[in-house]
Amino acid sequence: MSRQESMSQASKIQYRRPQPAQARRSPNMAGAVRAGRDTRHSRDWYALRRRRRRARRLVRLGILAALACVVAAVVLFLVPCVERIFAAEPEQLPVDEPATAKAVAAPAEQLPVVAIDPGHGGVDRGSEGPGFGEYEMTWRTANELADLLEADGRFSPYLTITEEESQNPDCARIKPSERAQRAAAQGAQLLLSIHGNSDSSTGTSGYECYAIPPGDANHEESLRFARCLTEGFGNLGQRLRGLDGVRYLYYGDDNEKLLYESDDTTVHDDPTFGVLEYAQCPAVLSEQCFLTNSADVDLLADEDGCQRAARLYYEAICSWFNLEPDQS
Numbered sequence: 428m429s430r431q432e433s434m435s436q437a438s439k440i441q442y443r444r445p446q447p448a449q450a451r452r453s454p455n456m457a458g459a460v461r462a463g464r465d466t467r468h469s470r471d472w473y474a475l476r477r478r479r480r481r482a483r484r485l486v487r488l489g490i491l492a493a494l495a496c497v498v499a500a501v502v503l504f505l506v507p508c509v510e511r512i513f514a515a516e517p518e519q520l521p522v523d524e525p526a527t528a529k530a531v532a533a534p535a536e537q538l539p540v541v542a543i544d545p546g547h548g549g550v551d552r553g554s555e556g557p558g559f560g561e562y563e564m565t566w567r568t569a570n571e572l573a574d575l576l577e578a579d580g581r582f583s584p585y586l587t588i589t590e591e592e593s594q595n596p597d598c599a600r601i602k603p604s605e606r607a608q609r610a611a612a613q614g615a616q617l618l619l620s621i622h623g624n625s626d627s628s629t630g631t632s633g634y635e636c637y638a639i640p641p642g643d644a645n646h647e648e649s650l651r652f653a654r655c656l657t658e659g660f661g662n663l664g665q666r667l668r669g670l671d672g673v674r675y676l677y678y679g680d681d682n683e684k685l686l687y688e689s690d691d692t693t694v695h696d697d698p699t700f701g702v703l704e705y706a707q708c709p710a711v712l713s714e715q716c717f718l719t720n721s722a723d724v725d726l727l728a729d730e731d732g733c734q735r736a737a738r739l740y741y742e743a744i745c746s747w748f749n750l751e752p753d754q755s
């Protein structure tokens with residue numbers, strides 16, 4: 428091999444060296460790399476490499492730490508959300524419960540509740556006559572009155588028995604005491620119990636009503652309501668029975684009925700009508716007319732008569748509340 432060939436071979440070998448280009452990139456290494464000795468470097472080169480490795484290690488550690496922080500943040504955010512999702516399920520269950528529905532449906536303004544008691548119904552048909560039976564007359568009148576109070580907009584009418592309890596002859600009798608308690612449960616401020624009178628003589632007629640007797644906390648306001656009623660029925664032309672159409676009734680020792688006129692202020696221990704005895708507000712039991720008297724039936728117990736009576740009750744209720752009745 429000639430010298431020239433030898434140089435050419437060395438040149439080829441030198442050309443294939445892997446690192447000279449890197450070595451030349453560092454100014455500190457300028458002149459430090461000797462031709463043909465690429466595996467040997469200066470102390471500075473090794474120090475620089477160590478620093479670079481340390482730097483890369485630190486960068487990797489930093490990236491790992493940042494990733495760990497991100498994962499921790501995501502876990503901390505998601506865990507409470509998941510807990511809320513599972514916790515929300517039982518909270519949603521009571522949505523259909525009555526208490527929740529009641530809270531949602533609570534009216535903005537509480538109207539005074541007026542309880543209307545159709546005095547008979549179910550197996551208890553009441554008095555009979557040429558027109559409606561007592562259960563039918565009281566049911567019709569009570570509903571006409573409820574419609575008037577509803578249309579007025581200043582009252583919340585409440586019927587103490589359902590249509591089924593009134594019209595189904597197989598339905599058990601709802602005791603007067605229970606009807607009074609139903610009215611109380613509704614927060615009634617006034618209770619009107621509607622009845623029809625009867626007598627063995629078809630000539631007996633007229634209007635009377637029964638107030639809560641003296642000695643009861645609701646006596647005075649009950650008597651005031653009774654006066655409102657007798658004024659209306661009297662103005663219609665009905666004869667007011669007894670002294671002035673207002674009476675008190677008591678059940679004696681043998682369950683006999685004891686009648687007292689409105690001027691009797693004696694306090695008796697005997698119980699009165701159940702619906703008045705158990706009433707927790709001013710209440711009156713009204714004997715609308717005699718179902719056994721044809722003139723009374725025509726005036727206050729046929730279809731028109733029930734509407735007429737309902738109007739008188741409505742006006743009396745307005746009067747008791749010191750309100751003007753709606754004229755429409």
Ligand SMILES: [Zn+2]
Pocket residue numbers: 546547553554561622623
């Ligand atoms: Zn009756």
